[in-house]
Amino acid sequence: MSIIIDHVSCVFDGDTNMPVKALKDINLVIHDGEFIGVIGHTGSGKSTLVQHLNGLIKATEGAVYFNGEDIYDPDFDKKKLRSKVGLVFQYPEHQLFEADVFSDVCFGPKNLGLSKKEIELRAYKALKQVGISDEYFYQSPFDLSGGQKRRVAIAGVLAMEPEVLVLDEPTAGLDPKGRTEILTMIKKLQTEMKMTVILVSHSMEDVAEYVDRIVVMNQGEIVFDAKPDEVFCHYKELEAIGLSAPEVTYIMEKCREAGFPVNTNATTILEAKNEILNIFSRPGTG
Numbered sequence: 001m002s003i004i005i006d007h008v009s010c011v012f013d014g015d016t017n018m019p020v021k022a023l024k025d026i027n028l029v030i031h032d033g034e035f036i037g038v039i040g041h042t043g044s045g046k047s048t049l050v051q052h053l054n055g056l057i058k059a060t061e062g063a064v065y066f067n068g069e070d071i072y073d074p075d076f077d078k079k080k081l082r083s084k085v086g087l088v089f090q091y092p093e094h095q096l097f098e099a100d101v102f103s104d105v106c107f108g109p110k111n112l113g114l115s116k117k118e119i120e121l122r123a124y125k126a127l128k129q130v131g132i133s134d135e136y137f138y139q140s141p142f143d144l145s146g147g148q149k150r151r152v153a154i155a156g157v158l159a160m161e162p163e164v165l166v167l168d169e170p171t172a173g174l175d176p177k178g179r180t181e182i183l184t185m186i187k188k189l190q191t192e193m194k195m196t197v198i199l200v201s202h203s204m205e206d207v208a209e210y211v212d213r214i215v216v217m218n219q220g221e222i223v224f225d226a227k228p229d230e231v232f233c234h235y236k237e238l239e240a241i242g243l244s245a246p247e248v249t250y251i252m253e254k255c256r257e258a259g260f261p262v263n264t265n266a267t268t269i270l271e272a273k274n275e276i277l278n279i280f281s282r283p284g285t286g
Helices: 046-051 078-084 101-110 116-129 146-158 176-193 204-210 228-232 235-240 247-257 269-280
Strands: 003-012 020-030 035-039 061-066 085-088 164-168 196-201 213-218 221-226
Touching: 020 046, 020 061, 020 221, 035 046, 035 204, 046 164, 046 196, 078 085, 085 146, 101 116, 101 146, 116 146, 146 164, 146 176, 164 176, 176 196, 176 204, 196 204, 204 228, 204 247, 213 228, 221 228, 228 235, 235 247, 247 269
Parallel strands: 035 196, 035 213, 085 164, 164 196
Antiparallel strands: 003 020, 003 061, 213 221
């Protein structure tokens, strides 16, 4: 198993008269190779939670283990941890700063003390993994489109060769086409490289389509932790905490209310289409 979060609580401004308890006794196990979606309304604690995974924020109480090691142990190598648990922040293109794309992607592995050859090999591989053509390597990153900038920023993290990739709202601000391209690319990386991916998102459709498991946050606590269909069947509870289910869930529920014997656990358009076609292919249906 990759990461264990054990009774973690996080309090901001704890030494003031107005402490904020951002996380409350969180217990979570993240297994190798999983694709996990973390959802919740603004202020639910989801971004705070993922920043504990590579030690950017230290828990007020509790422990975090990476591959069986306590990351708060004084002898634990935090620098190594941050190369193994790569965090891509929201609007990561704002962190681009080098004169050209290739140099920007080289920046992370350069800080690992690698040889020039190894640094450049990692940068080249990472750029190819995110679909950036050679013709863009020596262009300024600021001349690229929004989606291309996002890919370059993700490549900068991939060049560190992480075991775990954490993405905080990686599709924020992108158009539908750009969002689909980024998420499809991330899913391909997770599948082909057996990488653990943790996706923080507001989009129910995105998590329904791509992730294997959903963690729902509310007021610093985990309220659901299950497969997408198991989480979204609780759409009324989700609505009560300011969230919703994918549109497909509501459509299937309407079909059921209209008398069609559909499986309302469908969470993606493809699943809903197959379910509806299956209904009308049954003998005596028409």
